[in-house]
Amino acid sequence: MHIVVCIKQVPDTKVIKMNPKTKTIDRASAPAILNPYDAHAVEEAVRLKKRYGGTVSVLTMGPPPAVKAIKKCIEIGADDGYMISDRAFAGADTLATSYALSKAVEKISTLKPIDLILCGKMSIDGDTGQVGPGIARRLDIPPLTAVKKIEEINIEKGYAIVHRKLEDGYEVVQSALPCLCAVEKEINDLSYAPLPNMIKAARYQPHIWSVNDLEDVDRKQLGLKGSPTVVGKIWTPEKPQGGTMLEGDIQEQVQQVLDIVLQKRELFTEWEGGR
Amino acid sequence: MNFEDYKGIWVYIEEQEGVIAPVSLELLGAGRQLADKRGVELAGVLIGNRVKHLSQTVFEYGADTVYVYDDPIFEHYRTEPYMYALLDCCQKHKPEVILYGATPTGKDLASAVATDLPTGLTADTTMLDIEEDTGLLLASRPAFGGNIMATILCKKYRPQMATVRPKVMKALKREPGRTGKVVEERIWLREEDVRTKVLEIVRETTKKVRIDEADIVVAGGKGLESKEGFQLIHQLADVLGGAVGASRDVVEAGWIDHHHQVGQTGVTVTPKIYFAIGISGAIQHLVGMQNSGLIIAINKDPHAPIFQACHYGIVGDAFEIVPLLIEHFKQA
Ligand SMILES: Cc1cc2nc3c(=O)[nH]c(=O)nc-3n(C[C@H](O)[C@H](O)[C@H](O)COP(=O)(O)OP(=O)(O)OC[C@H]3O[C@@H](n4cnc5c(N)ncnc54)[C@H](O)[C@@H]3O)c2cc1C
Ligand SMILES: Cc1cc2nc3c(=O)[nH]c(=O)nc-3n(C[C@H](O)[C@H](O)[C@H](O)COP(=O)(O)OP(=O)(O)OC[C@H]3O[C@@H](n4cnc5c(N)ncnc54)[C@H](O)[C@@H]3O)c2cc1C
Helix, strand or coil: CEEEEECCEEECCCCCEEECCCCEEEHHHCCEEECHHHHHHHHHHHHHHHHHCCEEEEEEECCHHHHHHHHHHHHHCCCEEEEECCHHHCCCCHHHHHHHHHHHHHHHHHHCCCCEEEEECCCCCCCCCCHHHHHHHHHCCCEEEEEEEEEEEECCCCEEEEEEEECCEEEEEEEECCEEEEECHHHCCCCCCCHHHHHHHHHCCCEEECHHHCCCCCHHHCCCCCCCEEEEEEECCCCCCCCEECCCCHHHHHHHHHHHHHHHHHHCCCCCCCC | CCHHHCCCEEEEECEECCEECHHHHHHHHHHHHHHHHHCCCEEEEEEECCCHHHHHHHHHCCCCEEEEEECHHHCCCCHHHHHHHHHHHHHHHCCCEEEEECCHHHHHHHHHHHHHCCCCEEEEECEEEECCCCCCEEEEEEECCCCEEEEEEECCCCCEEEEECCCCCCCCCCCCCCCCEEEEECCCCCHHHCCEEEEEEEECCCCCCCCCCCCEEEEECHHHCCHHHHHHHHHHHHHHCCEEEECHHHHHCCCCCHHHEECCCCECCCCCEEEEECCCCCHHHHCCCCCCCEEEEEECCCCCCHHHHCCEEEECCHHHHHHHHHHHHHHC
């Protein structure tokens, strides 16, 4: 079985700083990490490999430093890494991103046919969650989002059975293979990278392709040119002003909370319902 | 592409077991404003099995037209059949804007439709406007974990599409008896041609109120010290009839499961009252609750960032204050 996992390197949004002058993200202020959701996708692929045998390849589109994210995936247990990197890809929105990635997937599949593609639920920087379904549509394979469990992969009979998270439970879905699953974090717990993997990762050199290495590419659909969405204005949301601090001893404070909450009783009108 | 051919604002009406998702009604409210500003029609697109009768509700919440695809093949949501229906509708009736709820289903469907059309799709919008003369949709959204807001534009393609977060827009007051035009459409798709099958649906029927729909959320953080300490949060939620929320650190400590996590990587909530107890107020937590109607924070550290984001704050020990609150609310 050959699984391809799409992974993205992202700035750690927890520590990211804003440039107060330009009001833009100061990317240099935040360390670049493997998108946390994608770590779970790679982990899942490695577990499937242990269960069914096969190969795990990871694929990223990004600038040269994104090699680091690939190495991280090798540590987790991926076998091969592919990266597409070119000025022509820069400034891509989700539509142009899914186009470029689907072209790379096609090329990987000529080297070794692909049975399953995994993505993260979303990235933590752009956080749209749109790239996974986009890739699936372009390759004309079923997209399965919100996957929280992969129950069975049956290569011979050509199907997968997965659990998709619903707002109030989950559904069990059977899909033809190949398909694309965008996975939730709860799909697994990350394990510690075994030492041999770390050693392999340190030495590992991924396959790096430019746009010229891909087949049948319509350049008009790449990068900024191929992106229907553009970012207009960017601004930093106003920091909240801070609230009223309740004074007095603890009894008085509790009484005030009570008064405030009970005053809002009129807020508790029932929603009319959509029936 | 001739922009003149594309007219009208559409809302994808999300339906499950005969009930319309609240976010779809909210979007009809937002869509009505956009349509009026442009002087065009507002339409709902309703896809499902035995859903035609729901058109009436869609009219009563502001739509002029409802496009209906009613067929057993739409019994459960699946990307491909739903996508084909929506693509068919776009081809026939050419809207200038389509709005979807930023729910798991809405996002899944919108992403697929955008790729096939193709057109641009703005994700997780929280502010919407439209240019009266050009019809350019101004969809603004938080990105980078809530650190920035960006207005996303789609200048060269039609329709323009956006998913919009639940509980941000306001539904109109229902106008009983308001009617409009029902347009029934269909696509010719056989079950054998659909590559996915829903084998089973498991509803994890917790009696507890769903956290993203609750009017009151009582959320606790690492300040509660242990799973036992966290029981205070459950007790306060119980007396208030509210739902229990938690910070990520609490979920990671295993005191409660992931469904309860509020924030960037959990659920976004906008209850009428939000209690943040023993929660420091990291940005990733704040983005999930900062639009709540009334935020009350309890924390023993006067410098905790949560106090910047609350309406009322108490500096104090949760273990002293919460039991008193429980006792008083029981009597109230
Ligand atoms: C402020 C801001 C707002 C934006 N808003 C929008 C918007 O509303 N609509 C829009 O179309 N674009 C938007 N973009 C652009 C978008 O972030 C980029 O297109 C990006 O390349 C992919 O989208 P994402 O980060 O949202 O990925 P997601 O769709 O959230 O990623 C889902 C999964 O796809 C895979 N994946 C994503 N990117 C890559 C990659 N480069 N290489 C390999 N795998 C990948 C990963 O498995 C990932 O977990 C925005 C960008 C910025 C800076
Ligand atoms: C990519 C990413 C995504 C994330 N997503 C989320 C998310 O979705 N949701 C989320 O919540 N976090 C998220 N986080 C984690 C977030 O950054 C914080 O680490 C987390 O919210 C902190 O949880 P906390 O407030 O419970 O704990 P702490 O930060 O440890 O705060 C505990 C607070 O309790 C107070 N306290 C202690 N004892 C008492 C007492 N007796 N009485 C009253 N107060 C007391 C302390 O003063 C302190 O302020 C994310 C982080 C990253 C990097």
